[in-house]
Amino acid sequence: MNTTISRRSFLKLTGLTIAVSVTPFGHTILNASEKKDLMTFNPNAWLHITSDNKVTIYIGNSEMGQGVLTAQSMIIADELEADWKQVKIKQGPAADALKSPILGAQITVGSASMRGFYEPLRKAGAAGRAMLIKAAAETWKVPESECKAVLGTVKHDKSKRSLTYGRLCETAAKLEVPKDPPLKKEEEFRYMGKPMPRVDVPEKVRGKAVYGLDVNDENVKELKDLHYAVIARPPVYGAKSVSFDQKAAEQVKGVVKVMQIPQGIAVCATSTDAALTGKDALKVQWDKGTHPDMDNAYIEKLMMGDLDKQGAKVHEAGDAKKALGEAAKKVEATYYIPCVAHATMEPMNATAYVQADRCDVWSPNQNQTGCKGMAAGITKLPPEKIHIHTTFLGCGLGRRAFADFVPEAVILSKALEKPVKVTWTREDDIRYDRFRAPMTHRIQGGLDAQGQLTGWYHKTSAISIMKPVNPRAIKDGVDFYCLWGLWDVPDSPHWNGKIQYEIPNLFIEFLMADLPILCWPWRSVQNGPNAYAIECFMDELALAAGKDPLEFRLQNLKNNKRASRVLQTVAEKAGWGKPIPKGQGRGIAQHACFGTWAAQVVDLSVDKNTGKIKVHRVVAAVDCGPVINPGPLEEQIEGGIILALSTALMEEVKFADGGVASDNFHDYPIIRMSETPEIEVHIVKSTDKIGGIGELGVPPLAPAVANAFFNATGVRIRRIPLTPKVVMDALKKA
């Protein structure tokens, strides 16, 4: 994988170039072959067919293991009827051209890569195929209808003639792009829907893949004289440095410069080890910061207290209060979901080289548009002089869409006039993470005499995700980023992020917790915590109604075919209703977000002497519409389940004295192989609109675990993680 593709490399190629421009009003396919300056375009995807018979596809989304490079290329190659062997796939640069049509920025979040690009990429490929067929027909002076494209070649069976795409591309480049090229029928798909090996796997296995942390003067030639920096950062929220020993740090062999920057005290050196030794020598003294009393108990107490206050109205349908007053049965429950860290295996990092007339940034990021803006802000260079090179990402989970690691590298490179790589230590990565927002939920539900849901009053408090970064996104006190999965704005680009149940009287109220902790989307954003509260509560309601949890859900999803179908599928595959081994518990949950429906069944047992939960099996069903690459799809669901299980059983960021106390994997444990259950993923065949997949493994898992725990023990715990201590305390109380 070439990680240093510049915009110039687009221009070096000759042949047929197809670009797709997508706006909210539809997409346009352009023949970009003749254009000398592609900057004047605003298309969203690119493919080049060159006379050497190669098809090069540029992908704007970031590859973090979800297989986006492969899947998007499969769509183009399929419609183009290219031979996969002739396809070269490259990570595109930061460019307006590569912005997501759904999200309005070049950003890989919201499970939107397929949702945004499926249709346009199909059209781009199909347009190329139509033009190549036309070029061949004109060359041979035969009707187009007698020619067909087969694996990178156009054939005329009658005369037994054929020409490769490489031979045809220059003729095709002179043709007009068809407005509405014919798409393949599903049965004609050559790649889509079939398992294709991911293009990024071999170099990752060989240790040759270049992640942000690996960028150096050997893999990027511009980085001669690369300097390495680490930063001593304030240990608690709002702390300022009182003193530090600059001289001691500067005396460390290899240390080049010590500099105070807004993020802390930076030590730049000729290697990372020298920078780290220099940082230790600083012996920084800090003041106590702005919230010296804040710890986990403080946070939970404040957010529980919020639930007794009046919040901002999010949604009102019918009269929930009245319905609850008239209900035959009323249930109330309060839930707590703490902060969890992204803790990607590759810590945050960025490399920058600021020169008089340009700024280059190499980084593992999910937000090229954001990186560009941040670099432009510091260098004052115009956007076209900022070049963002996206490397492989050592996992993303949403964290890398907030590119706070980029400004540091840019500031230091500008000051040093050298290329600088800033590495966050693991301790930095956890302490200065922007966590999944903690939440409290209080739900009151009402049932009629038949056990049907009549009213739902939902109050929730969360730390606002958007307030510190984009306060304008908050309308009338409501931050919808905290509410996805419970409620969303009309026509949201995130699709169906609302509670799925048919509730005639619904009231939702939101409070913003006043805490200094910075939060940010974490795989599935708040769909995870919201699904946890909703789906635990559905089980509590089912119990009150005297109904089976599956039956109760289906009964309140009568007009929701896709939610019902994933529930029925997962129930059938997991053997719902059939006896389970003695001592085990079984739980179910469903959730919809990002245009996809998902459900899971969890089987577990609980060691009543130690409080340790053993999850034996998770069965999952998903309906995401058309499937592009089934292998990575299953991997995404599997990985999401394991990640979510980690949060359900063990992850909780520890706070003390106004700062983050967790700082590495010894005190922020992450799930390992021995705790990983058997996982089955069932894809529901569906011809509905294509949905996202990267985040869908997460939301149903934690509530399914909590529900299975109740089924096993008869004890309801209304918080995660279900650590042995939490479990033992609850079992003793019961």
Place this chain on the structure above:
Amino acid sequence: MISLNVNDKKYKVDVPEDVTLLWVLRDHLKLTGTKYSCGIGECGACTVHINGKAERSCVIPMSQVKGKKITTIEGLPDNHPVKKAWIQEQVPQCGFCQPGVIMQVSALLSQKPSPTADQIINKMDDVICRCGTYPRIKKGIQTAVQMMKKEVKK
């Protein structure tokens, strides 16, 4: 100057003896296949072979590796059964932890060519994969074991 042997090549580096092997490999020898992730020997992303044993290069000072044979992911042949199995089973997602995982597995299989499920879990619990590729790692190990058996028969 400290001399060391990495992937059958001899190197000399000018670093203090307490510098860890990880940073020497990554920043001084530019062998970036060995990853930094935790720096305290908890996650296994930095795993290399030292005299054939899987070790955490992030906690091993240079003073302890003098005269020893070090193998990194770059030094494990591309036709090694574990690498081949990893491609066949499509084990990696983001892939960042996988060089360390592969070094952990290849050391395990060189000592126990047919490990039991418990032996596998016991060794593999030393590594963390945030993408959750554990089921694929298990599958990859089974495939590598089969490939090694076939190689022995040849």
